[in-house]
Amino acid sequence: MAAKKGGKPAPKGGAAPKKKKSGKPIHTLYENGKAKNLSCPKCGPGIFLAAHKDRASCGKCGYMEKK
Ligand SMILES: [Zn+2]
Numbered sequence: 001m002a003a004k005k006g007g008k009p010a011p012k013g014g015a016a017p018k019k020k021k022s023g024k025p026i027h028t029l030y031e032n033g034k035a036k037n038l039s040c041p042k043c044g045p046g047i048f049l050a051a052h053k054d055r056a057s058c059g060k061c062g063y064m065e066k067k
Contacts, residue, residue, distance in 0.1 A: 038051075038056050038065065040058040040061065040063050041063065043058060043060050043061055047060050049063070049065060054066065054067050055067060
Protein backbone atom coordinates (compact mmCIF):
# COMPACT_ATOMS: atom_id res chain seq x y z
CA MET A 1 0.00 0.00 0.00
CA ALA A 2 1.76 3.06 -1.14
CA ALA A 3 1.05 5.97 1.11
CA LYS A 4 -0.04 8.55 -1.37
CA LYS A 5 0.48 12.09 -0.43
CA GLY A 6 -2.77 13.85 -0.79
CA GLY A 7 -1.65 16.51 -3.16
CA LYS A 8 -3.20 19.86 -3.10
CA PRO A 9 -6.33 20.03 -5.13
CA ALA A 10 -5.82 22.20 -8.13
CA PRO A 11 -7.49 25.52 -7.56
CA LYS A 12 -10.41 25.88 -9.82
CA GLY A 13 -10.92 29.22 -11.43
CA GLY A 14 -13.74 31.36 -10.30
CA ALA A 15 -12.68 32.05 -6.76
CA ALA A 16 -11.64 35.58 -7.33
CA PRO A 17 -10.40 37.56 -4.38
CA LYS A 18 -12.91 39.93 -2.98
CA LYS A 19 -12.38 43.50 -3.91
CA LYS A 20 -13.34 46.35 -1.74
CA LYS A 21 -16.11 48.38 -3.18
CA SER A 22 -15.20 51.98 -2.93
CA GLY A 23 -17.11 54.67 -4.67
CA LYS A 24 -15.66 58.06 -5.20
CA PRO A 25 -15.81 59.99 -1.99
CA ILE A 26 -17.97 62.98 -2.63
CA HIS A 27 -15.99 65.15 -0.27
CA THR A 28 -13.28 65.41 -2.87
CA LEU A 29 -15.54 67.64 -4.88
CA TYR A 30 -17.33 69.37 -2.12
CA GLU A 31 -15.86 71.06 0.86
CA ASN A 32 -18.16 72.11 3.62
CA GLY A 33 -21.11 71.83 1.29
CA LYS A 34 -19.53 74.22 -1.16
CA ALA A 35 -18.27 73.20 -4.53
CA LYS A 36 -14.53 73.47 -4.48
CA ASN A 37 -14.25 74.28 -8.11
CA LEU A 38 -16.48 76.32 -10.28
CA SER A 39 -18.41 74.41 -12.84
CA CYS A 40 -18.00 75.24 -16.48
CA PRO A 41 -20.76 77.51 -17.83
CA LYS A 42 -20.29 75.99 -21.24
CA CYS A 43 -20.15 72.34 -20.32
CA GLY A 44 -22.64 72.68 -17.54
CA PRO A 45 -22.69 71.43 -14.00
CA GLY A 46 -20.58 68.37 -13.41
CA ILE A 47 -17.69 69.69 -15.42
CA PHE A 48 -15.53 71.63 -13.07
CA LEU A 49 -13.00 74.25 -13.88
CA ALA A 50 -9.50 73.48 -12.88
CA ALA A 51 -8.44 75.97 -10.27
CA HIS A 52 -5.21 77.73 -10.99
CA LYS A 53 -3.39 80.41 -9.14
CA ASP A 54 -5.15 83.33 -10.75
CA ARG A 55 -7.64 81.69 -13.03
CA ALA A 56 -9.85 78.72 -13.55
CA SER A 57 -10.02 76.79 -16.76
CA CYS A 58 -12.09 74.02 -18.22
CA GLY A 59 -10.10 71.10 -19.51
CA LYS A 60 -12.92 70.04 -21.74
CA CYS A 61 -13.79 73.09 -23.79
CA GLY A 62 -10.95 75.38 -22.87
CA TYR A 63 -13.09 77.96 -21.19
CA MET A 64 -11.05 80.21 -18.93
CA GLU A 65 -12.12 82.47 -16.16
CA LYS A 66 -9.90 85.01 -14.54
CA LYS A 67 -10.25 85.65 -10.87
ZN1 LIG B 1 -16.08 73.52 -20.44
